[in-house]
Amino acid sequence: MAHTALNDDEIQEYFDSPDELDKKIKTLANFIRNAKHFIVYTGAGISTSAGINDFRGPNGVWTARARGFVSSRSTVSNPEPTLTHMTLVELMRNGYLKILVSRNCDGLHLKSGIPIEKIAELHGNRHCEACAKCGKVYYRQTHIDTYEHKTWLTGNKCIEPNCNGPLRCTTVAFSQSMPDICLDRATKESKKCDLSLCMGTSMRVSPACELPCMNLKSGQKMVIVNLQKTPYDNECELRIFARCDEVMTMVMKELNLTIPRYTDLKLWEDTEWMIDFEENWLFR
Numbered sequence: 001m002a003h004t005a006l007n008d009d010e011i012q013e014y015f016d017s018p019d020e021l022d023k024k025i026k027t028l029a030n031f032i033r034n035a036k037h038f039i040v041y042t043g044a045g046i047s048t049s050a051g052i053n054d055f056r057g058p059n060g061v062w063t064a065r066a067r068g069f070v071s072s073r074s075t076v077s078n079p080e081p082t083l084t085h086m087t088l089v090e091l092m093r094n095g096y097l098k099i100l101v102s103r104n105c106d107g108l109h110l111k112s113g114i115p116i117e118k119i120a121e122l123h124g125n126r127h128c129e130a131c132a133k134c135g136k137v138y139y140r141q142t143h144i145d146t147y148e149h150k151t152w153l154t155g156n157k158c159i160e161p162n163c164n165g166p167l168r169c170t171t172v173a174f175s176q177s178m179p180d181i182c183l184d185r186a187t188k189e190s191k192k193c194d195l196s197l198c199m200g201t202s203m204r205v206s207p208a209c210e211l212p213c214m215n216l217k218s219g220q221k222m223v224i225v226n227l228q229k230t231p232y233d234n235e236c237e238l239r240i241f242a243r244c245d246e247v248m249t250m251v252m253k254e255l256n257l258t259i260p261r262y263t264d265l266k267l268w269e270d271t272e273w274m275i276d277f278e279e280n281w282l283f284r
Contacts, residue, residue: 009229010202010228010229011228012228012229013227013228013241014227014228014229014241015227015241015242016240016241016242021240021242021246021247021250022250024238024240025240025247025250025251025254026254027238028197028223028238028240028247028251028254029251029254029255031195031221031223031237031238032091032096032195032197032251032255033096033255035096035194035195035221036194037098037189037192037193037194037195038091038096038097038098038193038194038195038196038197039097039098039099039100039101039189039190039193039195039196039197039212040088040091040097040100040101040196040197040198040199041101041102041103041196041197041198041199041201041208041211041212042084042088042100042101042102042103042104042109042198042199042200042201043102043103043104043198043199043200043201043202043203043226044103044104044200044201045199045200045201045226045227045244046082046084046085046104046199046200046244047079047082047085047104047106047108047200048200049082049083049084049243049244049245050079050080050081050082050085050106050108051079052079052106078142079106079108080108080111080262081108081109081111081112081262082108082244082245083245083248083249083259084199084200084244084245084248085108085109085111085112085262086112086259086260086261086262087248087249087251087252087257087259088100088109088112088114088248089112089113089114089260090252090257090258090259090260091255091257092114092115092118094257096255097118098118098189099118099119099120099189100114100118100119100120101119101120101122101186101189101190101208101211102119102120102121102122102123103122103123103201103205103208104121104123105121105123105124105125105126105170105171105172106126107125107126107127107128107143109121110125110127110139110267111262111264111265111267112262113260113265116273116276116277116280116281117276117280120182120183120185120186120189120282121182121281121282122172122182122183122186122208123171123172124169124170124171124172125170125171125281126143126144126145126169126171127139127140127141127142127143127144128140128144128170128281129144129154129156129167129168129169129170130167130168130170131158131160131163131165131166131167131168132153132165132166132167132168133158133163133164133165133166134158134160134163134165136158136160136163136278137170137277137278137281138156138167139267139268139274139277139281140268141268144169147168147169151168152168152169152171153166153167153168153169154166154167154168154169155167181282182282183207185282186211187211187214190211190212190214190215191214191215192215193212193214193215193220194215194219194220194221195220195221195222195223196211196212196213196215196220196221196222196223197223197225198212198222198223198224198225198226198230198232198236199225199226199244199247199248200225200226200244201226201230202226202228202230203224203226203230203231203232204230204231209231209232212232213232213235216235221237221238222235222236222237223236223237223238223239223240224236224238224239224240225240225242225244225247226241227241227242227243
């Protein structure tokens, strides 16, 4: 498959020196303080410390496949949000972060406490099913891992009156189009962005990789935090080679903010949250 044909330069990880990193963190914190429409774009790299493999890293899923090995995405059965996930919650609570655009389908952003109306999950969510007939969405306690690979049907049925339509997994695979409503919203917000922070993403999958730089000609600043090089490194205002958790821990210290501890919100038991989810979680 084309996406497993990785060259050594795509896999190679780079690290800023401590002095370099410290200077860059101060610059990033200053960008965040002065931004009016700050958007974060996240990829698989922010979840590796939760035990979920990325794709193009040295231990990534595609790297393993390219070498003839089989690799699963998750090494833990019930992953929890990372330090990076929790810093984004706090940045949003304090008014810095306006919206979050994610290519991850692991569900950790919602589990961390990010408001549903403040996130666009471009590749769906492994905790969510949607009715192929009426469009009603369902949030589940655990990952939805059982589905028919050609139709993505899970075998469950919609419980809406007079519907009984088949439910399908909402995750988006390669060669599948992204959810129209979700992508449209992410595009609309990206056009207003004056600071984009891309974390844990190789920025090689279109159209998601194009969103963070839509407003560069109007003076938008773009910052990339990723251990591997990306095709957009020469277009960004600031390029940081360091682990996301380390970067965000340092940023929070510069902003004098405390990283909240993760607590299991048991979203599936929260009636108000479930109503909010059904009304605001964007799919097709």
